[in-house]
Amino acid sequence: MSTVLFISGPPGIGKTSVAEALSEQLKIPFFDLDQLIEKEKDTVLSAYIQNLGWSEFRQSESNRLQELCQLLTRLQSNATQKQTLVSGFADNHDQTYYKLEAVVSLGGGCVLKESNRLLMRELGPIFSLWGSQALIKQRLHRRVKHNPQAHPLPLSSSGDLNQLLLERLPVYLDCDAWIEVYEGESPKQVAQRIQKIWTHHQTVKNDLPEMPDPSSKSFWYSPPHQDSFFSQNFKPNSSEQTDVKSAIPPLEKSDTPPLMLHDYPIYLESSAQDKLIDQIIKWLTSSVSHNQKAPQLAVFSDDIVARLYGGELVGALQSFGIQAHLISFPVGEQSKQLRVVEALSTQLLKLNFTRSDCLLALGGGVSGDLCGFVASIYLRGVSWAQIPSTLLAQVDSSIGAKTAVNHPLGKNLLGAFYRPDWVWIDDHYLKTLPLRHLKAGWVEALKHALISDPKYFEVLSTLSLEDCFNEPNSITPVIERGLQIKAHIVAQDELEKGSRALLNLGHTLGHAFEKADPNLLHGEAVALGISFTAEYSHYYNGLGQEQVQQIKLSLAHHDLAIDWRKYINEKLFKRLAFDKKRSGSQLNFVTLDAIGKANIEPIDFELFKARVNELSQASVVLDIQ
Ligand SMILES: NC(=O)c1ccc[n+]([C@@H]2O[C@H](COP(=O)([O-])OP(=O)(O)OC[C@H]3O[C@@H](n4cnc5c(N)ncnc54)[C@H](O)[C@@H]3O)[C@@H](O)[C@H]2O)c1
Structure with a gap:
């Protein structure tokens, strides 16, 4: 069965160029709903909207969406007709590559009508x-x-774009896949990401029904339920408590023993979803004491990860009778x-x-930081575990029991050491x-290499992150070495009384x-800090010029900015003054003797400030940018 990919999003986000790039990548036809309306009405949209108003335009x-969907449905059922049908609709499609799939770019407001969403979901x-x-x-x-x-925006009389975005957010969140677009990303890069996600879900979800049930709202990600900004996907099953023990599948012995850090294991796996479910069930079961009911589980994810993986994991756990809940929060640092x-604790x-x-x-x-911090204070502490899903979290933040949130005066100023x-x-x-x-x-892996492993530095410097997923298992040793170094350092000094501060290299x-x-x-800010x-x-400290160049080249080679000078000003020093690593008038600054050898250097804050100012005037060692 074929599928149509619909691209939605707020005005200006780049739907048309992303959809076009995606159609080129997938070699499937592309339709732009706005252009189809212009073609039908034989006028530009701005004039059409100005003359007839927004409600006429929405109609x-x-x-037009309905006609397009009907056309695509007919194509699905009668492949032989496709040429004639398509040519009546859009004239620029190379029929030789035509498959029964298409990409459609929607106007920003098209998804606002539920009937439109239902219609589209019948196709993809x-x-x-x-x-x-x-x-x-x-x-x-x-x-x-x-x-x-360009056509105008449907802004309220106050002309408030923020208001428009806020009003539409719940509808966009209710779509099937949420794609964050970042500053500096090209349409092609965003399209590649969509393709990756699409391909990934097609391959892993081979047990999916061929066609979604259009009334089920979404069919491969579970959208967070929108009762507030903080949503919870799965309501607790209030009826009966299932005994987790009775649902445990037999556990397979892992081939490789996990790495132990203090008293907790760190498992390094590859596509081991079933083993993960076993692990969670084993964990929950082990915390059931005699005559106690099975524990509930709250899975904390940001909105994107909740959609990509959270719903699926919680659904799988529920099918084993576990009272699992997905609690999601807005993406990004702002949630720390x-x-x-408080909102998560309320949930x-x-x-x-x-x-x-x-x-x-x-x-x-x-x-990880947020969930761990909540775990450390909720009812004076509850058990928690971590499944890191970014490279940064896998090589760094998930190891070492540091949890924290930010304070308006500085980053990670409120936190606790609390082991998972x-x-x-x-x-x-x-x-x-x-x-x-x-x-x-x-960057965090590179930091580990700079602290203690020149060979690892070489491996990382030549690693192509663009290609690492085309070569099976090329990323696994990179993760493994990074987390070994981190675990080793943390094992010596968990509470950061001394040597653990080495891990602050580039962070001050x-x-x-x-x-x-x-x-x-x-990670990008840390890259500037390392530079x-x-x-x-x-x-x-006498670090050789050649090594400085190697470090900066390695960062630049991975498209990371190294020009830290433009950030140096008085405001920055005020921020530095609140750095939690500062004790009294001293700052513990991590320096490098060589690649693979770092030192903690206590330095008077005023002297450090003077040196930073001096250095920002000094000539640049290797000006690449
Ligand atoms: N506790 C520690 O020891 C420690 C160490 C280093 C950094 N940190 C903290 O970590 C944070 C940065 O972590 P981060 O870079 O992972 O940020 P993040 O958690 O915001 O994740 C980055 C982005 O990736 C998305 N994402 C996550 N997994 C994904 C996946 N598998 N597929 C697609 N998208 C995915 C997220 O939705 C988000 O948009 C900072 O707050 C930093 O202070 C903590």
Whole structure:
């Protein structure tokens, strides 16, 4: 059975160019609903909307969508007619490559009508593109500048774009797949990501029914239920408590023993979904004491990971009789704040979570930090485990029991050391991770190499993250070495009284850069911090110029910005002053003696400030940008 991919999202996000790129990649036809309306009405949309108004336009949009869907359905049922049918609709399709699939770019408001969504879901999934408000505003501005005839926005009288986005968010969230678009990403890169997700779900979900049930709202991701910004996918089954023990499938012995850090295991697996379910059931069962009911489980994920993996995991656990709930929160660093901790705890309280119930972080570093922090304070502490789904979380943040949220005055200022019961690392999750996030995660692995392993540095420097998924198992040893180094350092000094501070390499300034520029990902800010540290270590600690160049080249080779100078100003120093690693007037700054050898250098804050200023005026060691 064929499928049509519908691309939706707010105005200006780039639906048409992404859909076009996707159609080129998949070699399937592309339809643009707005263009089809213009063609039918023989006028540009701006004039049409101006003359007849938005409600008339929305009606035409629905009619044209219906015609298009009927056409595509007829094509599905009668492949031989396709040539004639298609040529009446759009003239630019090369019939030789025509398959029974298509990409359709929708107008921003087309998904607002539920009847439209139902119609589309009979043919395929609706992808929802989304981006930061700054990005959307910037792109809209560019669109109007380049094309004054671009159609206007359906803004309220206040002309408030934020309001429009806020109103539409629940509808976009209700689409089948949520695709975050990042600053600087080309339509081709976004399309590649969609293709990756699409292919991934087609291959792993071979037990899917061929056609979705259009009334079931979505068919491969479970959309979070929208009763508030914080949503919960699966309502608790209030009827009866199932005994988890009776549902346990026999456990297979793992071929490779897990890495142990203190008293908790770190499993390194590859596409081992069934084993993961066994692991969770074993864990929950082991926490059931005599005459106690089976524990409930809350899976904490951000909105994207909830859609990609959370619904599926929770559904599978429920089928084993486990009272599992998916609790999701908005994507990104903004969720690492006390307000969110309170909202998540409220969800747990409403679900009657007790001290014997368990939490599971499924997601990147933000989910791990947030879930771990909630676990550490909810009813004075409940059990938790982690399934990191970004490279950064797999090689770094999931190891070492640090949990935290941010304070308006600085990053990770409120937190606790709180060990998980176990950590499950599976490279399978990385297949859907955007390249930009892979690169940001790679930076933390590079940091580990710089601290203690020159050979690992070489491996990472030549690693192509673009290609690593075409070569099976090429990423696994990279993850393994990174987490071994981290685990080794943490094992010596879990509470960061001494040597663990080595792991702050690149982070002292990195955190301040991250706060200064919200568009930077954590790993990207750390890359700038490492670039600074390399130059600092050259001037003040004698790190060889050649090694500075190697470090900066390695970062630049992975498209990471290394020009830290533009971030240096008084405001940055104020942020630095709140850095939690500072004790009294001293700062513990991590420097490099060589690639593979780092040092913790206590330095007076004022002296450090003077050195940073001096260095920012000094000539650049290897100016690549
Ligand atoms: N606790 C620690 O020791 C420690 C160490 C380093 C970093 N951190 C923290 O980690 C955070 C950064 O972590 P991060 O970069 O993982 O951020 P993140 O959790 O925000 O994830 C990055 C993005 O990737 C998406 N994503 C996650 N998994 C995905 C998947 N498998 N497929 C597709 N998309 C996926 C997320 O939705 C998000 O948009 C920062 O807050 C940082 O302070 C903590």
